[in-house]
Each structure stands twice: as structure tokens, then as C-alpha cells.
Amino acid sequence: MSPTPDMTTHIGKLVLDNPVMVASGTFGFGEEYDGLMDVRALGAIVTKGISLEPRVGNPAPRTAETPCGMINSVGLQNPGLRGFVEHKLPWLKEVPCKVVVNILGDTVEEYATLARELDGVPGVDAMEVNISCPNVEHGGMTFGSDPQTARRVAEAVRAETDKPVLVKLSPNVTSIVQVAEAVITAEIDGLTLINTISAMAIDYATGKPLLGAITGGLSGPAIKPVAVRAVFEVARACETSIVGCGGIASWQDAVEFIRAGASAVQVGSATFRSPSSAVRVIDGLRGFLSHIDCSSCRELVGKVNI
Amino acid sequence: MSPTPDMTTHIGKLVLDNPVMVASGTFGFGEEYDGLMDVRALGAIVTKGISLEPRVGNPAPRTAETPCGMINSVGLQNPGLRGFVEHKLPWLKEVPCKVVVNILGDTVEEYATLARELDGVPGVDAMEVNISCPNVEHGGMTFGSDPQTARRVAEAVRAETDKPVLVKLSPNVTSIVQVAEAVITAEIDGLTLINTISAMAIDYATGKPLLGAITGGLSGPAIKPVAVRAVFEVARACETSIVGCGGIASWQDAVEFIRAGASAVQVGSATFRSPSSAVRVIDGLRGFLSHIDCSSCRELVGKVNI
Amino acid sequence: MATAHNITAELKQVRHFGKDLVLLRLFAPSVALAATPGQFVMLGPLDPRCMDPFLCRPISIFGVTDEGELDLLIAAAGRGTRMISAWTEGLRVELTGPLGHGFESDTKNLLLVGGGVGVAPLVFLADTQLAKGRKCTLLYGAARSEMMVDLQKLQDRGCLVKLATDDGSVGHHGLVTDLLSKHLSASHSHDTLVAACGPSPMLKEVWRNCSEHGVDLQVSLENRMACGTGACMGCSLLISGKALRVCKQGPVFSGGEVFQ
Amino acid sequence: MATAHNITAELKQVRHFGKDLVLLRLFAPSVALAATPGQFVMLGPLDPRCMDPFLCRPISIFGVTDEGELDLLIAAAGRGTRMISAWTEGLRVELTGPLGHGFESDTKNLLLVGGGVGVAPLVFLADTQLAKGRKCTLLYGAARSEMMVDLQKLQDRGCLVKLATDDGSVGHHGLVTDLLSKHLSASHSHDTLVAACGPSPMLKEVWRNCSEHGVDLQVSLENRMACGTGACMGCSLLISGKALRVCKQGPVFSGGEVFQ
């Protein structure tokens, strides 16, 4: 047992007190979990995805349980940029942990505008670009499904802000490494891997899809092996910082992602199962590092024994 | 309660007594499960993948448990075409259910050769083409990851045999619909959806990948929502018969796939959990059809209420 | 919001009614003390050793005791609630609550309409209103008598309870809304609030009756929930043109909001 | 192969040894009657209501009774075996077996070397060999005495049991292979078969000793298993240049096959 390990981590120029964030869309705007767990202990809060204008999202039902996970089609319900800055950010500013704003748009221009507007906003520590949204100008394929389109979004955002920028990749591609390679040419600060996997469930008895939007995104422990593989492959291929996400529910899961190559992790759906999941990940990770006499969590990054 | 429903199903020109098969690689060559369950009740047995020459497969360990599923990197251990025909087929021939031989190759030519050789072999009722194998001539991308390469394999096999041909698609692509659309131009009899999802797991304590081959394929209930989505999307887009596969463990799961658009289903990893899974699926499906007064399982195909 | 807690609570008592209904008593003082009628808890993980089932289950608060106990009435509907029904005394379970926005009542007369396990929040509401000296009538419907919880205690405290069953095994042979329409037609209904919880068709019929008689209505809605805390936007319904989160802005809404 | 069965068996008895070792007795006549020493069963699903954990667990047969009962000795190692350790009498569990290729012994003298829970198949082997009037010595090593199963019955039947513990809490203070080398050096070893089961380093050391003294060795190997029936090719090891399935061609192999 060594003394308390250094939990600080770097994702490009974003510095976090500890490598554990909560994932976009699973933690609202933070205040929802105030009092239910120690929000202040988090490395960072990633907000629900923000668009330029408010959106009402998809028809109900929007969530369904699946084996070891869930699918959601929340869609893009959010208060819009103004609503966020006016009503949600003030509370977040009071919290000592970092605030990462997840952004999404229908066009490259919208992403750029969001980045430009948020660039000047105090209390926003970084942006995470969600490119798993349909590209309205190009037939509805998501921005993240084509390396060059993904790169263009990353470049547009990078051009508008000096704040740290993470780009969050979709696993619904033939080669996530190719998308990663294209995106990092935009000199962003890091990649978040992964968003949800395209999925669907049908009520066998009634034949009704369990989601109002018919298809949705699979998350939770079920997808962990897919996410670990994505992190591992991208870490081998790309010179960039990686934030691992997908099915993390315990500190052991976090260690697995860090060893695969992640400099930080995000706890997503597991918060629904138990609100303090992320805090337990932090405590457990600290304990593990100390147990293996590792003085800094950064030392563990990529430590896979092949 | 209606009288016993008709369980016969058609996949192109392949006719099965009932729509429940066991998936390739999860049932060996059938005899392994003889006595442990009623092999004769199956709609069809799909064999472990067969290559031209015998192969020893990947280094140990080859399987690992994951949340609601497993990953495997068995690789291609199989007795080769000759070994199969001499040592495995005789037993299969004695079984009244249909025999589908899963084939794989390093080159398009190998697939063609396998199809040609098997075309004349009595007791082989159909072939299932596994295109999730690395294309040795083209840098190791799998045949299934590019629509045109996938189509070429399908055409090569189709040209060599009049037996029913199924092509089994990989979910590790940006658009499984595009691959499906390309493949069915080869006038094959149907598509099997889906093969395993590329995945990985690491022992958090030691940092060792849980599989000797490092990465492997995720199967089991965890992937069911991904498979249902694939079946649903391809069924909407393509005029072909679909065999649903991925996480099916109960008759309710089978109904879900059939409603999504599958004319038949395959039970895979669930057999490991309980050898008689597939038989229970058959009985349950029959009971359900009768319960909802459905006179034929073919009527349920695609019956999703949108 | 700041009053909700995420705790581990011991299961003090398990009482079965029929084969599909169970009343759990948990020692959960922080939750029990903060709870108001109409609020709910997220119960789970259902099996902490397993990730399947993955999510918690939203369960209304049936009652609280002065000792800080929390009563939950659960109908074994699907896999999750069947697992809960098999829980035994002494088990320690995780729960989060009290959550959501409950009933708001300052009327003298309360008319409660509960369908099936939807009676749960109404019993808690009756309990607190009786304590304030108000008049309560509970119309309680279910499929069969053995799917009903015993409400003798509530009756002893002065609540008028009328039953309806689909099969006529107890009370009125028919729908609970038959009782309601009779009741509303018979009695002067000014200064009366109707509070209802149950299946959607029942709620709609309750609304029809209330609007016909010009009586205020509050309804507790259900929707699938992932977080229960307002974070995931998963339970939103379009209510009066706005996407409202049932777990946060509800589960109790005014009838007018929902049905107009 | 044709003798294996997939059955549901009732748990008749659960005996705990220390906190990490449990002996299960199941009523499973079809499996028990067909079993030979060295064979195993696939136990599970561990929790039929949940898909997590997903796979069955391979467990050696520790013994059978004339009444058709099957004894399994289980060490709580990971999550699955910990769940099994919490099983209680009366539970009905699914299992498949007997599976695999067991020990083959027609020698007069049997020398058994078991490390930890690896003693399980050796106890069954000793039992059947003693019944045939053969001489058996069991060298049994573990980390601490409280991680050992009680083998009094075997001793009563005439088996010589020598213990070794890492911490010296009982028997020889050191490795079980120390006992082996002493034993082999002391005794004439013609017509002796050594049968071993335990961790790989132990097996290697056993092999070294046996080959030094020219004694035949059979070892029971472990590998991760998905099917246990030979179907998935998941448990193959390269043994003498061939990919052999531990569950089918093994788990018992000759020492020469494995280590040469």
C-alpha cells in the first residue's frame, strides 16, 4: 500500500482532478443527482447534449431494459444553448468539478456556431462533440459514420474554440480506427469512445417496438466488451488521449478501460442502476492504484500485457 | 387455442420442418449434443465453419464470459473439408433434420472451391457462407466489411452450387443494409443475421487480455438488441429470406426475431448455458402460435406493429 | 429535489396478498420522513450480484410509519416485480427516494379512485389527509378480490372504502369508474378533489366523469423510467404541448394538464 | 459421450468447510451412475432467472453414492463459484454430465497428488480404486488447513492421506510436491500410477518428479470452457502438436502427452 496515488489526468489540455466523469445524457445537468451522491467528487460532468435551439425529443416510450443493459431513444430533448446557459450552467458553475458540454447539430455549421458561442462562456471547461446525429444536409447518415464528415465537424469546432475539444465516436462503423485517424487530424484534445450501439427491441406478445422511435442506442454492461475493443484499437493506432465509455459500472471496469488505453473514463447508464456508481469507481480506482503501488493513475494508461 | 400450427418455413429453396436451427460454431457437428437434447427436433443443424484444409485455430484461452454474454476467439479450428465429409457428415446424415454446412475461406477462390466440392455431397442440404473472415489477398479486412467484396464471395459460391446458399453477415459494418443489398444481387437463398460483434476483455488485475487472440466476437443475450435491429432493417430494405441469430435463448426471443422479419432463427451460445435451449424454443414457439391462433409460423414473419 | 436519498434499507416485513401482490416494509427513515403522497422510490438493483435485470423499478410509496418505515405495495407483473415478490425479510436493498412531485390537496373532501396496484399512492394520500381531519372516500377496483390489498386499517381510521371487481368476487361487479360516476352524481362535489391512479383507460374515464361534474382531478401517471431523477429525459410525455418528465414534473399531474 | 445427461437435480446437502469451500450433494442418479473418476459436470445456469452470469461452470465429480447422489467440492474463487457457495438445500439446479475423459488406472498402487480443490477428482478416483482392493496414497496440499476438505471417510476406508500446507497449519509445512519427491525416493515405484490435479506449476513439478523416477503420470487439466461437450472448440490446447479439447479428449491426459 503506497500513499494516496495521484489521480490527476490529462486529456489534451483538459486537466481533471480524477479520471472519472459521468457520461452525456445519463446525468442530466448535474443537479438532478445532487444529494443522491457526491457530485463534487467527480472528475467532470458531461452534460446532456445541447443543440442551438431547444428540442422536445422522440416519442414515448424512450427507454427499454435489455439483457445487461438498456436501449434509449431519448433523442435530443434539451433546453437549447440559451436555456442551458441561463438555467443549467449557473448550478454547474458552483460545482468544483469540471464541466464538459456535449454538443450536437444538424449541420456542420450548427456545430461551429455552438462551439463559437460556448467558447466565450465561463464555467464551460471543455466541449464534447456528439457526431452520432443525422447529417440533415446529407441524407440523414450520421456525421460519425464517415471519416471525412466526422473530420469536418471536428475541424469546424476546433476552428471556433480554444477550449479543450473531445470528439465522441460512434461504434456503428466498419472501422472506428479510420474515423479516429481522420478526426484527430483536426488537432482536437481527445476522443470519447464509445457512444451507444444501434439496437432495437420488440414486445414479442404485441409486436410493438419497445421504443416509440423504433430503434435506439444500446448501453450498459452488455456493450462493455465492444467499448474496450474500440479503446484498445484506437489507442494502438492513434496519438491522442482517449476517454473510455460503455458499460462501466465498477472500478474494475474502469481499470480495464484505462489498461486498454483510456486516460479517463465515463460512467453512463450505471448511474441509473445506482446513483453513486461513479463515486464508487473513483474510490475503488484510488484504492486499486494504491494497492498495486502505482503512484499515478496516468501510469496505468495502456498497461495491457500482451 | 388452434390446432397444431404449421411450423414449416422456407428460406429461398431451403425448406425446414421448423424454423429453429442451431448456430455455427455452437453445436460442433451435432453428435456432441446427442443424448443431451433432442437433436432430431431441430429445424437444421449448422455445422462449425469448414475450410478447405484442417486448421488448429487460435491460442488459448479462447472464451471468456462477459455481462450477459461471452466473447470467443476459437478462430477456425476445424477438420477441413475432407475431415468433415469423412468423419463428421456420416453421423449428420443419419439425423432427420437438415444439415447446413458453414464455409469459410482466405480467398474468394477458396469459397468457390468449397461450394463446388460440397455441391456434389449427399447429406449437405445447404451452405452458409461465413464472410466474417479476413480476406488474405486484401490486407486482412474481412470479406463481410465491404459490400462489393461480400457480393463477390456470394457470386462465387452461387456459381458453383445449386444447393440453397445462405450468406451470414457481420454486424461490424457502418451499414448492414448496404452489405445485404449487395449480397442478394447474387441470387442467394437468404441471409443469416448476425455474426458476433468485435469485442475484447482485459483482466483488470493482471492486465492480460482474457483471450489469447486478444480480440474476439461477442455473442449471447447482450447482443440481441443489435441483432433484432439488423434483422428489422434488412427485412425492410431487401427482398430476401432472413435467418435471425444473436442472443436467442427463449421462444420469446425467437418470436421477437420472427416479428422483426426473420423466416427462421438460430440458437447459438444459449446452448452452452442449457443444451436444450433450442428445443425449448421450438416447443415454446409452437405453443405461442397455437395460443394466438396463428396457423403457420410463416404468418408471423415481419409482423411488427409500427 | 434536495430531499431525496440513495440508501440501503433492511426489509423488515414481507406480507403476501393472494399470489401476485406483496407489501414490503423497509426501514428507511430518511426516505420515509421526507416522503409525501404521490411520490415514489426507485427500487433496486433488484439483484446486486447480477447486471440482469439492469435497471431499478419505480414504485409508489404506499405508506410510512412513525418509526421511519416505508411501505411499498408491489404487484408481480413482469420479471422484475416477480423477483421483488420473492424477496425475504432481512434482505438489504438499495433504493432512491422520495422522488417526483406528489399530490397537492387542501380540500375538505377527497375522493380517491385506484385501479389495481394504483391504489398504493392513494392509500398514503388518504392516510395523511385523514390525519388532517379531512374526509376521504376510496373507490378501489381490481380484477379479482385476491388481487386486492387489505385496507381494514384505513377503514378503521375513518376512510370510506368501496370495492369493485371485474369478476364480482367482492364489491361492485364491474368497473371502479361505475362507482365513481354513481358517487359524483349522488353527492355534492364542491370542495372535492378526485385523485386517481391506475391504468390509462381508467384514468381517461375518471377524467370524463370529473369534467362532466366539474370536479378537480389529479392523476398519477406511469411511464418507463431509467433514472427516476429527471436526468435521462427518458420518461418525458408530451403534456399540454410540453415534453414533461413524469419522474420529475410528475408523476402527479392535474387532469386538465394531461387530458385537455 | 452417449452417457452424458442434461438434468435438473435437487440439492440434498450443503456442507461448508472454512469459508471458501463447500461440498454439494445433489440427487442426480443418471449422472452419478454413469460417472467415472476424472469426469466433470457443467453446473448451471447459476441463476436461471438471470442471463448474468451467462455460462455454466465445469466442476469435477468428487464422489457418488449408491443412492445416486453426486458430490461436488467447490472453492469460492470468482463470482460464479461464490454464487454457488451460497446455494441452499432444496434448490433445484441444472447440470450436464458426466463429461470428458477420466483417469485410466489398472495399477496396483495409486499415488494421488492434489492441490487445493484439485483434490476433488482424486477423491473419487481413490474411492473407486479402494473398492477394487488397490492401494492408494493421497498427498493433499492447500494454502491453509481451513481450505481443506475433511477426508476422514477416505482414510477410514484405507487410503493413506498426507497433508501439506503453505502455512504449516496442518501436515507438512511446504508444498505437496515435497511430499511427492520424498515418497517417490523412498518407495519402490514399479506398478505405481501417479494421478494429479491442481494448479499448473504444481503439475509441472509433479511431472518433473515422475519423469525423474520413471513413474507413469496422469494429470487433470483445467481450461476455460463454454460448452463442456466438445462442441465449441473453446477449450482446445496444443498438446503434442494437436489442438485437443480439454473437455472432450481430457480433462485427464497422460503426463507425457502434456509435458513432453
Ligand SMILES: Cc1cc2nc3c(=O)[nH]c(=O)nc-3n(C[C@H](O)[C@H](O)[C@H](O)COP(=O)(O)OP(=O)(O)OC[C@H]3O[C@@H](n4cnc5c(N)ncnc54)[C@H](O)[C@@H]3O)c2cc1C
Ligand atoms: C411512478 C410509478 C410508480 C409506480 N408504482 C408502483 C407500485 O407502487 N407498485 C407496483 O407494483 N408497480 C408500480 N409501478 C409500476 C412498476 O414500476 C412496474 O410494474 C414495473 O416497472 C414492471 O416491472 P417488471 O420488472 O415487473 O416488468 P419487466 O417487464 O421486467 O419490466 C421491464 C422494464 O419495463 C419497465 N416497465 C414495465 N412496466 C412498466 C410500467 N407499468 N410502468 C413503468 N415502467 C414499466 C420496467 O421498469 C423495466 O424497466 C409504478 C410505475 C411508475 C412509473
Ligand SMILES: Cc1cc2nc3c(=O)[nH]c(=O)nc-3n(C[C@H](O)[C@H](O)[C@H](O)COP(=O)(O)OP(=O)(O)OC[C@H]3O[C@@H](n4cnc5c(N)ncnc54)[C@H](O)[C@@H]3O)c2cc1C
Ligand atoms: C475440468 C474442470 C474441472 C473443475 N473442477 C472444479 C472443482 O471440482 N471444484 C472447483 O471449485 N473448481 C473446479 N474447476 C474450476 C472452476 O470451474 C473454476 O473455479 C470456475 O470456473 C471459476 O469460476 P468463477 O465463476 O468462480 O470465476 P469467474 O471469474 O466468475 O469465472 C469467469 C469465467 O472464467 C472461467 N474460469 C475462471 N477460472 C477458471 C478455471 N480455473 N478453470 C476453468 N475456467 C475458469 C469460468 O468458468 C467462467 O466462464 C474445474 C475446472 C475445470 C476446467
Ligand SMILES: Cc1cc2nc3c(=O)[nH]c(=O)nc-3n(C[C@H](O)[C@H](O)[C@H](O)COP(=O)(O)O)c2cc1C
Ligand atoms: C438515456 C441516455 C441518453 C444519452 N444521451 C446522450 C447525449 O445526449 N449525447 C451523447 O453524446 N451521448 C448520449 N448518450 C450516450 C452515453 O453518453 C454513453 O456514450 C453510452 O450510454 C454508453 O455508456 P454506458 O454504457 O456507460 O451508458 C446517452 C445515453 C443514454 C443511456
Ligand SMILES: Cc1cc2nc3c(=O)[nH]c(=O)nc-3n(C[C@H](O)[C@H](O)[C@H](O)COP(=O)(O)O)c2cc1C
Ligand atoms: C464459440 C463460437 C464459435 C463460433 N463459430 C462460428 C463459425 O465457425 N462460423 C460462423 O459463421 N459463426 C460462428 N459463430 C457465431 C455464431 O454462429 C452466432 O452467429 C453468434 O454466436 C451469435 O449468436 P448467439 O448470440 O446466439 O451466440 C461462433 C460463435 C461462438 C460463440
Ligand code: FES
Ligand atoms: S426517468 Fe429519467 S428523466 Fe424521468
Ligand code: FES
Ligand atoms: S468447452 Fe467447448 S469444446 Fe471444450
